Amino acid sequence: MSSTVLLTIAMLSVLGLLAAVILYFVAQKFKVVEDPRIDLVNEALPGANCGGCGYTGCRAFAEALVKSTSFEGLNCPVGGADTMGKVALILDRQAVAIEPEVAVVRCNGTPDNAARTSYYDGAMSCRIAHSLYGGTTGCHYGCLGCGDCVLACKFDAMYMDPVTELPVILDDKCVACGACVKACPRSIIELRKRNRKDRKIYVSCVNKDKGGPARKACKVACIGCGKCVKVCPYDAITMENNLAFIDSYKCKLCRKCVPECPTLAILEIGFPVKEQKPAEPAKAETN
Amino acid sequence: MFKTFPKGGIHPPENKLTADKPTVILPVPKQVTVPVSQHIGAPATPVVEKGAAVLAGQVIAEAKGFVSTNIHSPVSGKVSKIDTVVDTTGYKQTAVIIDVEGDEWVTTVDRSTALEKEITLTREEIIERCRQCGLVGMGGATFPTHIKLTVPAGKSCDQVIINGVECEPFLTSDHRLMLERGAEVLTGATIIMKALGVERAVVGIEANKPDAISHLTELAREFRGITVQPLKVKYPQGGEKQLIKACTGREVPSGGLPIDVGVVVQNVGTAFAVYEAVQKNKPLVERVVTVAGKSVTNPGNFLVRIGTPVTALIEAAGGMPDDTGKVVNGGPMMGKALAITEVPVTKGTSGILLFPAVAARRAEVLPCIRCGKCSSACAMGLEPWLISVLSEKGMWDQAEKEKITDCMECGACTYTCPAKRPLLDYIRLGKSTVIRMAREKITK
Amino acid sequence: MNNILNVSPSPHISTPETTRRLMYGVVIALIPALAASVYYFGMGAIIVTLTSVVSCVAVEYLVQKFILKTRPSVKDGSAVVTGLLLAFNVPSNLPIWIIIIGAIISIGVAKMTFGGLGSNPFNPALVGRVFLLISFPVQMTSWPVPSGFRTGYLDAVTGATPLGILSEGVKAGETVASLMEKVPTHMQLFYGYMGGSMGEIAAAALILGGIYMLWKKIISWHIPVSILVSVALFTGILWLADPTKYADPGFHLLTGGIMLGAIFMATDYVTSPMTHKGMIIYGIGIGVITVLIRTWGAYPEGVSFAILIMNAFVPLLNMYIKPKRFGKEVKHG
Secondary structure, three states: OOHHHHHHHHHHHHHHHHHHHHHHEEEHHOOOOHHHHHHHHHOOOOOOOOOOOOOOOOOHHHHHHHHHOOOOOOOOOOOOHHHHHHHHHHHHOOOOOOOEEEEOOOOOOOOEEEEEOOEOOOOOOOHHHHHHOOOOOOOOOOOOOOOOHHHHHOOOOEEOOOOOEEEOOOOOOOOOOOOOHHHHOOOOOOEEOHHHOOOOEEEOOOOOOOOOHHHOOOEEEEEOHHHHHHHHHOOOOOEEEOOEEEOOOOOOOOOOOOOOOOOEEEEOOOOOOOOOHHHHHHHHHOO | OOOOOOOEEEOOOOOOOOOOOOEEOOOOOOOOEEEOOOOOOOOEEEEOOOOOEEEEEEEEEEEEOOOOHHHHHOOEEEEEEEEEEEOOOOOOOEEEEEEEOOOOEOOOOOOOOOOOOHHHHHHOHHHHHHHOOEEOOOOOOOOOOOHHHOOOOOOOEEEEEEOOOOOOOOOOOOOHHHOHHHHHHHHHHHHHHHHHOOOEEEEEEOOOOHHHHHHHHHOOOOOEEEEEEOOOOEEEOOOOHHHEEEEEEEOOOOOOOHHOEEEEEEHHHHHHHHHHHHOOOOOOOOEEEEEEEOOOOOOOOEEOOOEEEEHHHHHHHHOOOOOOOEEEEEEOOOOOEEEOOOEOOOOOOOOEEEEEHHHHHOOOOOOOOOOOOOHHHHOOOOOOHHHHHHHHHHOOOHHOOOOOHHHOOOOOHHHHHOOOOOHHHHHHHHHHHHHHHHHHHOOO | OOEEEEEEOOOOOOOOHHHHHHHHHHHHHHHHHHHHHHHHOOOHHHHHHHHHHHHHHHHHHHHHHHHHHOOOOHHHHHHHHHHHHHOOOOOOOHHHHHHHHHHHHHHHHHHHOOOOOOOOOOOHHHHHHHHHHHHHHHHHHOEEEOHHHHHHHOOOOOOOOHHHHHHHHHOOOHHHHHHHOOOOOHHHHHOOOOOOOOOOHHHHHHHHEEEEEEEEOOOHHHHHHHHHHHHHHHHHHHHHHHHOOOOOOOHHHOOOOHHHHHHOOEEEOOOOOOOOOHHHHHHHHHHHHHHHHHHHHOOOOOOOHHHHHHHHHHHHHHHOOOOOOOOOOOOOO
């Protein structure tokens, strides 16, 4: 009896020893030498693997950061300056100042503004609808409303508004990873500089048609009249292909362009309500 | 014994409502809209100015590059404007809009209907004439004909197949053409044979058109090298690769073209257009369009000028029924739904189908029950359930490995799906993405 | 002319066939077998079937409504089919509470946990049956003796199945020839005069349902035929080798759940391969494993286990057995 016990113990010990030796040599043979800083940087990153930096995931981005010589062009939009500062500390390098950004939907083609001319009945995917035809309204540039951007958002920062049939971005949740920008087949969503109190002034239209057809398709389309360009004191507004564009890095939020727009295509968001001058509502009525 | 392709295929209800309706010549409308891009390839460049007087048959837009064709004025009149309009593709395109005045043709066109059987032009002249006259494949793909008639270096061609299958339900324009202009179609086939330097041509016709089969078989006795091959009624019998397999037993390799097995396929409509271009010097400015639908009062086959608004065609067929919920340009399996009917007829418009709203709506999408009916229906031996999921999930590499690019978008899988899944929607998306990615790889 | 048109990618027509129609087609195909079991087992068969169907539908509805919070999809009829098949796979004297447990396992565990219709790797009805077989071996193997409407429900007279008699007998050393005298004749077996699960007994009725499904193109011939042929071949070889130890193929085909399994259980769309080649391999697998279990296994019957085992191979078969692509072979001339 006791000999059986002893034999068992001996056998198992020998087996264990053998396995240990083999494992040791295997580990030596297949040892991967890795910069320990990659792990550190990886831990400092948000770990969302959203791909907003342009790399496949946080780890790939960490490797790229460690290998790089400067932070030029490398940025984690999710973590922002905080994260990049931490990474800079780990790698003992200078952080490049980065402006925080936010995604903005540049279309206001609600059913009220842009009359529906057809009904899309295919698979609920903007890319499929986009490759099929111009869209459910007369505007062939605007939002298709199938929600590819919402599906692409990994931060729950977007939802489809059932009334406007447009996507809505929650500023406090948006990390400007750019996934929605890539998902939109019509390039409606843009990453813009994040201003104080999430204030925004932007042209909420991407219609490149001439004034007449654009206006016919949608009440709040940019008709390319150029009034905003003239009034802008900071040269922030450019006009290309009948479409005004406000550069968010040049714009100083003076709001001079907003009342100029005859179609109300320029939106101001997050500003305190202006004191209503008595003359203004009357003017709007005569229009 | 009717021949057919070996695997897959479906049998949708044929609904050939207009098979016995003789072709009616539609009067020239007051205004035509002629898009400059009615073919696969680069859009043509307009060569007329606003206000210019044009004659029917005159070139109004010139081909730009090799894969492109000329566009001719289908009417005589004055160019009202050159603008962007929505065409049958659903997108805005440049188009020449012409106000019609009278019906004056350029003098070089022989407008008589007498049959001209003697072929005087040489091979090169035939191909050049097809290019000049703006011929494209009339089956719907609208690939420029002169390119198809030019055998690429290193390839050889020994057989022409004339596609008279018309396997799409509802459509009868090719059927009527074969019955009414059979001799012209066969002469066109002979011209195509001469252009390609081959001795043999087969006209493939589905068995549901016995009158066309007997008529053309009769006529073919007088044409050397042309035989008529009756084919089993099965969709997609008219698919190029399926038709070649059925008629010759040859299998076009994956990713290859018919010329890789020594065959060129031309639609009967194209054969007729080739006849008119070569024998009558008439450019492609009109075509036969089937207008049909279950609740259309006066469905029929109409010979219309290119650029005629679809609304005029629908009027001619008795107006749009009140219950209409969908208008399709082409057949119900591969045609394109129109968002608006104020669009012009183009070279590729083979039919205008009006579906009632109830039938037009897609049914609720249910989960895939893995019945495998889509795989059984696929004539290309693909697995639609798999490649559609792969492209829905964005797994492009895998989709490419599963041969997504072999899909010819016939729609048999979506038709047959009991769960009503939009299989082809996603497959088409995946196919175009995979092709684009492959191109990007090459350019990199 | 002011219709707002519908726009969708092609094709614009679709087959009238729907998931629902297919499911109800299966239900129709099961009616002859149900009629047969009512004929042989009386009230018990009706009670068991009703309980099973109602509880399967209810479980699906409740799980979708309250646990998954999705729109209930009981309308598609798949729960009805599962309920019927579960009932067919249990004895007709099974107490109601056991059937309800079976329904909860079938629908709640085997189907809904994987995401509902289309996502379950294993046949739900069989998972339920096997669960019950292992958990309640006594109730699940006391087979009522068929005696028409007099059979009764819980108080039915029970006896062994022909397969049970054979299995026990061979183990006890009896010859097959002497055992064959204790079981009904082949003709009786064909019409279903034997003890067994309520739906599996009447081969004639099941074949009738199978023909209906083939005619309606609900199933293809590949799975049932490959199962039946491989069972016949395998048992035939054994029988020829030693007829004193092994029963003849006819006996094997007509007894137990082979017919029910081959025609209705193995052909379940969700848990069977997609390609015809895959289906044949799957069918052969089921046939061979069934015979292995019947001849050398601990249980007298193995169809359920065989199908479940082959269910596990389905993803693999789908991955490696591809349909022949068009245009692989390049021929010229």
